[in-house]
Amino acid sequence: MMLISAAMTLVVGHELQSAEPKEEKQRLRKEKKQHKKNKKDDRGPPEKEKEKEKASVPAPSKPATQSPAHKAAPVPVNASASESPVAAEKPAKSKAELRAERRARQDSERASKQGKKEGGQQSTSSKPKATPNELQPVVKRLPDHVQVDDPVALKKLAKKLERQQKSGQGCSLNITGVKVPLRSDYGYKVSLFSHLHQYSRKNPPTQQISIPVTVIHPSIVRLGLQYSQGIIAGSNARSVALLHAFKQVIQDYSTPPNEELSRDLVNKLSPYISFLSQCRPLSASMGNAIKYIKKEISNIPSQCKEEEAKRILQECIDSYINEKIILASEAISKYAIEKISDGDVILVYGCSSLVNHILCEAFEKQRKFRVIVVDSRPRLEGREALRRLVKKGIRCTYVLISALSYILPEVSKVFLGAHALLANGYVMSRVGTSQIALVAKAYNVPVLVCCETYKFCERVQTDSFVSNELDDPDDLIVTRNGKTHLENWQTVKSLGLLNLVYDVTPPDFVDLVITDLGMIPCTSVPVVLRVKNVDQ
Amino acid sequence: MEKDTTQKLVEYFRAQIREDPDVASAVAAIRSLLEFLKRDQSETILGLRENMTKAIQRLEETDSSVAVSSGGELFLRFISLTSLEHPDLSQCKNVMIERGELFLKKISLSRGKVGKLCHTFIKDGAKILTHSSSRVVLKVLENAAADNKRFTVYVTESQPDSAGKLMAQKLHNLNIPVTVVLDAAVGYIMEKVDLVIVGAEGVVESGGVINKIGTYQMAVCSKAHNKPFYVVAESFKFVRLYPLNQQDVPDRFKYKADILKTVKDLNQEHPMIDYTPPSLITLLFTDLGVLTPSAVSDELIKLYL
Numbered sequence: 001m002m003l004i005s006a007a008m009t010l011v012v013g014h015e016l017q018s019a020e021p022k023e024e025k026q027r028l029r030k031e032k033k034q035h036k037k038n039k040k041d042d043r044g045p046p047e048k049e050k051e052k053e054k055a056s057v058p059a060p061s062k063p064a065t066q067s068p069a070h071k072a073a074p075v076p077v078n079a080s081a082s083e084s085p086v087a088a089e090k091p092a093k094s095k096a097e098l099r100a101e102r103r104a105r106q107d108s109e110r111a112s113k114q115g116k117k118e119g120g121q122q123s124t125s126s127k128p129k130a131t132p133n134e135l136q137p138v139v140k141r142l143p144d145h146v147q148v149d150d151p152v153a154l155k156k157l158a159k160k161l162e163r164q165q166k167s168g169q170g171c172s173l174n175i176t177g178v179k180v181p182l183r184s185d186y187g188y189k190v191s192l193f194s195h196l197h198q199y200s201r202k203n204p205p206t207q208q209i210s211i212p213v214t215v216i217h218p219s220i221v222r223l224g225l226q227y228s229q230g231i232i233a234g235s236n237a238r239s240v241a242l243l244h245a246f247k248q249v250i251q252d253y254s255t256p257p258n259e260e261l262s263r264d265l266v267n268k269l270s271p272y273i274s275f276l277s278q279c280r281p282l283s284a285s286m287g288n289a290i291k292y293i294k295k296e297i298s299n300i301p302s303q304c305k306e307e308e309a310k311r312i313l314q315e316c317i318d319s320y321i322n323e324k325i326i327l328a329s330e331a332i333s334k335y336a337i338e339k340i341s342d343g344d345v346i347l348v349y350g351c352s353s354l355v356n357h358i359l360c361e362a363f364e365k366q367r368k369f370r371v372i373v374v375d376s377r378p379r380l381e382g383r384e385a386l387r388r389l390v391k392k393g394i395r396c397t398y399v400l401i402s403a404l405s406y407i408l409p410e411v412s413k414v415f416l417g418a419h420a421l422l423a424n425g426y427v428m429s430r431v432g433t434s435q436i437a438l439v440a441k442a443y444n445v446p447v448l449v450c451c452e453t454y455k456f457c458e459r460v461q462t463d464s465f466v467s468n469e470l471d472d473p474d475d476l477i478v479t480r481n482g483k484t485h486l487e488n489w490q491t492v493k494s495l496g497l498l499n500l501v502y503d504v505t506p507p508d509f510v511d512l513v514i515t516d517l518g519m520i521p522c523t524s525v526p527v528v529l530r531v532k533n534v535d536q
Numbered sequence: 537m538e539k540d541t542t543q544k545l546v547e548y549f550r551a552q553i554r555e556d557p558d559v560a561s562a563v564a565a566i567r568s569l570l571e572f573l574k575r576d577q578s579e580t581i582l583g584l585r586e587n588m589t590k591a592i593q594r595l596e597e598t599d600s601s602v603a604v605s606s607g608g609e610l611f612l613r614f615i616s617l618t619s620l621e622h623p624d625l626s627q628c629k630n631v632m633i634e635r636g637e638l639f640l641k642k643i644s645l646s647r648g649k650v651g652k653l654c655h656t657f658i659k660d661g662a663k664i665l666t667h668s669s670s671r672v673v674l675k676v677l678e679n680a681a682a683d684n685k686r687f688t689v690y691v692t693e694s695q696p697d698s699a700g701k702l703m704a705q706k707l708h709n710l711n712i713p714v715t716v717v718l719d720a721a722v723g724y725i726m727e728k729v730d731l732v733i734v735g736a737e738g739v740v741e742s743g744g745v746i747n748k749i750g751t752y753q754m755a756v757c758s759k760a761h762n763k764p765f766y767v768v769a770e771s772f773k774f775v776r777l778y779p780l781n782q783q784d785v786p787d788r789f790k791y792k793a794d795i796l797k798t799v800k801d802l803n804q805e806h807p808m809i810d811y812t813p814p815s816l817i818t819l820l821f822t823d824l825g826v827l828t829p830s831a832v833s834d835e836l837i838k839l840y841l
């Protein structure tokens with residue numbers, strides 16, 4: 001599995017690799033590995049780990065956070081679990097020498113650790129690998145899952161997934177069982193976006209998982225499938241579904257002997273999260289929800305009984321959903337309704353659950369307004385919004401985004417939903433939102449963005465390229481009168497289909513952001529983040 | 537009984553303004569509210585708060601400026617933003633009165649602070665344009681003149697109440713060379729001036745300001761000519777409004793109090809204030825410091841949340 005993906009990435013990423021001799025070295029090593037694997041196919045994982053080591057040694061220095069994190073995993077997973085970045089910087093030394101060195105160092109340190117255990121000594125003895133990492137300056141790199149065109153990064157990711165399923169199963173190293181599948185990319189990617197994943201809906205990640213599933217909880221598998229097929233869409237819906245699935249996981253969880261719930265459960269959740277991000281990249285709201293859950297789990301006191309702890313966690317999740325999503329939307333509606341006056345013509349884009357809720361509430365409060373719903377291919381989410389609003393009895397008009405400049409002179413306000421609000425005030429939302437904000441600005445129409453505070457994220461982005469999501473390119477193909485023109489688009493070498501999901505809108509185009517804390521200008525997002533961090 | 541007390545309150549307020557025409561209307565309002573608090577006879581804290589809210593409303597009806605409304609609300613928040621867990625009501629009241637006195641003392645000094653901050657931005661030989669009559673701008677120019685700086689001032693006439701002429705008189709008394717221009721001549725005079733300084737009746741959440749009608753025009757002109765547009769305002773003028781455009785400013789601020797009560801069709805009336813969006817403002821000088829329009833929201837969150 002790993003070899004196939006490695007080979008594929010070589011093919012895909014070949015022309016992007018700049019250093020030729022580095023490529024050569026890697027390819028030679030891969031061949032050696034394949035050779036060895038064919039010969040020693042029946043051997044156990046310890047051998048496999050040695051080969052992984054060999055392949056990983058020449059790799060560039062890993063992010064410092066990985067090795068200390070894996071130190072937390074059960075002790076028997078030793079030599080291979082942490083790659084020493086110090087060794088990586090000296091490829092001249094032979095691998096056997098390095099391995100022997102490392103093992104000797106570990107043995108001596110373990111011996112000294114046994115001796116000094118009463119002294120309660122910290123860093124140097126217990127984390128030999130961590131100290132060289134800490135001494136080096138922490139280099140912030142793009143997370144691995146973003147660098148799709150880098151074969152080294154992909155290999156790292158594959159290894160990480162394998163490791164996760166192993167550590168999730170406890171101390172045994174002999175299980176060559178189910179892996180968290182690494183989904184392969186589909187189709188030609190436009191070069192500007194080649195660092196992003198592009199999956200096909202026809203190859204769901206669950207195809208590679210055997211039944212019964214041993215590593216991943218079935219509700220998570222179902223959730224992943226629902227995400228990847230687009231059955232659950234919209235950031236609020238995805239977060240709520242995620243939290244409900246986690247509730248089920250916690251319910252079915254039982255602490256293994258000699259383990260603490262607070263630490264083990266967090267480790268159990270990691271392969272699930274990797275699986276879900278393989279199905280569909282995590283949204284900012286999901287990321288914040290996961291951070292919250294992990295914090296709550298690690299705050300469970302160790303003397304707490306399992307039943308009690310589970311009950312506490314279920315309550316935490318329920319209160320999170322209630323406060324941050326349901327009550328927040330009530331508060332936002334209250335503020336937003338003040339901004340809707342009689343005779344308004346309101347423009348909305350796509351289907352935002354929050355904006356729909358606001359308009360329905362305003363209609364119930366007897367405000368007289370009409371709505372123009374703007375929609376765009378290929379998702380055509382506006383139709384769902386239109387359905388909901390018309391059902392309520394609101395007068396609606398439906399246009400495609402190409403007619404935007406035609407209807408904007410009639411519009412008095414624009415209400416937009418958001419997927420996330422970034423720390424520099426940029427609004428990340430469905431693709432097409434920044435276009436609407438731009439044209440509205442040109443016509444001097446006020447643009448109001450409605451967003452709950454749990455969607456605020458610390459990331460900073462100034463363009464839509466660096467971090468985005470690519471949807472299935474086959475969605476762009478349309479069949480009319482029995483004719484599908486783009487049917488064989490893959491055969492045309494110079495043709496690429498780009499199906500972007502998100503874009504970012506600069507704060508100059510947004511007049512007002514309505515959050516559950518009140519109405520703030522777009523530039524005050526870092527203030528809210530600061531206040532929230534102080535609260536926590 | 538209640539009408540009597542609110543009547544007394546309004547009279548006290550009017551008396552304050554008569555005695556000291558130089559005092560900001562918000563400061564006078566807060567002084568009257570403090571008097572009202574001292575004389576209040578309610579039995580519970582909730583009753584006290586209700587009476588205070590009603591008193592603020594009554595004052596707003598008398599003088600419909602934004603500053604009175606914002607000053608009143610901030611006063612109420614400030615005095616109740618302390619632990620009122622004492623079992624005895626009179627003790628609580630004393631705590632509130634103490635805080636009220638503290639608040640009053642702080643805001644009486646705010647105009648001086650603003651003046652000190654801003655006058656350094658006026659360079660020697662500068663030509664300044666200002667709008668209508670603002671006591672804060674007067675204080676700033678006074679400080680600059682005391683600093684031995686030479687500058688000339690252009691004031692707009694500011695119809696319909698010709699407040700600009702009053703301002704020109706006051707500046708003349710300070711021996712500052714001043715010229716009165718027509719409201720329509722703002723575009724004409726903009727190329728001659730170096731900077732524009734105006735006061736504010738209210739500073740809104742977005743960082744924009746509400747001020748005498750004609751300010752928005754001046755701001756647009758100064759943006760077109762790339763001249764800095766400065767606003768001077770005390771911090772008690774920060775108000776929890778967020779207008780999106782001119783139409784979004786509530787009617788109770790746009791027109792004078794007596795007109796709101798008597799006239800039926802407000803579309804026939806001239807509004808007294810307009811809203812200047814934050815994109816046209818360079819800097820705001822307040823007693824909290826020199827702020828950019830985007831920092832105003834930060835300060836408001838600190839004040840109100």
